[in-house]
Each structure stands twice: as structure tokens, then as C-alpha cells.
Amino acid sequence: MSGRRPMPDVYREDELDRLIRWALYSLVINARPSPAAWHNVRRQLPLSSPGAAIREKRDPSGWQRSARGVWSWTASALTYVFDQEWDERFTKQRNARRWRDYLALAMLSSITMMAMC
Amino acid sequence: MIARTRQGDYAAFEALYNKYKGQVYRTALAIVRDQGAAEDILQDCFIKVYTHIDRIDSSLPLIPWLYRVTVNLSYNWVTRRKRWLTPLENVIDRLTTAPRTSPEQAVEEDELQRAVQEAIYSLNFEQRVVLILFYLSNFSIREIAYILDVPEGTVKSRLHYGRANLRQKLLGDRRLSIGVAYEWS
Numbered sequence: 655m656s657g658r659r660p661m662p663d664v665y666r667e668d669e670l671d672r673l674i675r676w677a678l679y680s681l682v683i684n685a686r687p688s689p690a691a692w693h694n695v696r697r698q699l700p701l702s703s704p705g706a707a708i709r710e711k712r713d714p715s716g717w718q719r720s721a722r723g724v725w726s727w728t729a730s731a732l733t734y735v736f737d738q739e740w741d742e743r744f745t746k747q748r749n750a751r752r753w754r755d756y757l758a759l760a761m762l763s764s765i766t767m768m769a770m771c
Numbered sequence: 772m773i774a775r776t777r778q779g780d781y782a783a784f785e786a787l788y789n790k791y792k793g794q795v796y797r798t799a800l801a802i803v804r805d806q807g808a809a810e811d812i813l814q815d816c817f818i819k820v821y822t823h824i825d826r827i828d829s830s831l832p833l834i835p836w837l838y839r840v841t842v843n844l845s846y847n848w849v850t851r852r853k854r855w856l857t858p859l860e861n862v863i864d865r866l867t868t869a870p871r872t873s874p875e876q877a878v879e880e881d882e883l884q885r886a887v888q889e890a891i892y893s894l895n896f897e898q899r900v901v902l903i904l905f906y907l908s909n910f911s912i913r914e915i916a917y918i919l920d921v922p923e924g925t926v927k928s929r930l931h932y933g934r935a936n937l938r939q940k941l942l943g944d945r946r947l948s949i950g951v952a953y954e955w956s
Contacts, residue, residue, distance in 0.1 A: 665938070670938060673887055678891070682800050685797055685806070687796045
């Protein structure tokens, strides 16, 4: 059923309500997303399951693990060199230990940063 | 459907999308008044559903969560939008509006619809969203408060001032003071 009415009286609460509802419905009536929207969503989803997708974010990937392994080994080797060689060479020097501490700290920082990647 | 989606069932996720896409899209469209943006918001919303599916409590209804995400994404879009584009888009919109078959009545309806829609759109974001959730999505005050994560009193206040501002804008609109009529259907 349809019929023409005069301009609604917006001072009346019910008329204002109807006017707002009518304007909003007319704005979205027959509005539908295009089929391409779903394809875009589908295309952007990770290939693995949602749980796995979240776990992927938490767990390091293969290359991250490899990088950490290499850095860990390098750090161990360098620490050994410092302990064995540099200590012997600079035992008599006053600043030897301080230098070693600085270098060890720098290495630890690097390793931590790599681990955070 | 949520449980099956968690297990990687794309068909379940597609069913979830098909079930709620209309509501999400229409709500976003009402807020941003831009079909392309509404579609982007719809896509982003469901990508969030998928990537956050482990955090969604399947014992609770999904709808409020979806609306919350939709409103937040719409807010991001509105705030990101360059202000100078708005008047230009309005002009383009007017120029490209398809002609209607019943000229006189269509013009009157269009004028009134446009006037009310523009008045709604000119409200601030918070008031506009409350009006849309209340009048278009038919949510209660309590539900809107839950979706927006604000106290019920805030929702009531936004609704009250939104309506009051809208009334003032409509009363001050010349298009509505020349006796246009609208049709109920």
C-alpha cells in the first residue's frame, strides 16, 4: 500500500522516527556487495587453517630458526675466542675485562635483536 | 560454523560470510555512504573474523562483535578520508544520479531522502552511528552500548542529541520548507 502524505512534522517524535528510518532504509535498500568482495576476502586469507595462521605468527619460520642458529653458533665461537685468546693477551692490561664485557654486551644485543625478528 | 572455520573449513567460513555479509555491508554503507568503501570494510571485517577466529567466543552471538568491527573500520575510513574530497564527490554524485521514470514524484522523494540523508551524514560520527544502529539495524540501547563499548547512558545521550540536531538541520533545510511530499511503502 502506498500513498502520498504532506511534509512530515519533524516536531513530532513519531514522524521524525519514521523519517529517519525511511531515509536510512532507502539509502541501503537493494544494496548488496558484489561477488568480487568474497573473492577478494578469499584471496587474502592465509593458505593454512586459521589456528595455524595464528601459530605462524607466534612461531618462528624456518629461515628465522636458521638465522638464530647461525648467530647462536657465532656468538658461542666468539665468546670462546674472547675467553681463551683475548683474556690471555690482555690479562695484564687494566681494561681487558671491560673491553670484553663491552663486546659481549654488543653481541648479546645483536643476538636478541635477531631473535626478535 | 565458527568451530568448523577454526579447523580450516573454508566452506563454513563462506557460509558465515554469506549469512552476515548483507548486514555488515549495509551498516557500513549507511555510515560511510560510499559503496566501494563499504565493500572494503566488509572484506576487512571478514578477514579479521578469520584471523581472530581463535579469540571469538563461540558461546556468544557473533553479530555484536561483527558490528563492533564494522563500526571501528568505518571510523578509520571516515577519519582517513580527505575532507576536500567530500564536496567534489557530492557534486559528482548529483551529476551521475540516474534519471527516474516518474519525474515529479521522484524528484520530490529524492529531495526529501537526500535532505534527510545529508542531515544524518552531517551529524558527528558518534551520533550518526548510534542513529544507524538504532533505526536501521534495530538494536536496543543495551545492545548498542555493548557494540560500542560505552555506557547505556552515553548511547541514550547520543541518540537524544543526534535526533535533536537532525531536527534542527531539517527545519533549517530550504528543500523541506517548500511542501515536498514523500511516499510510504
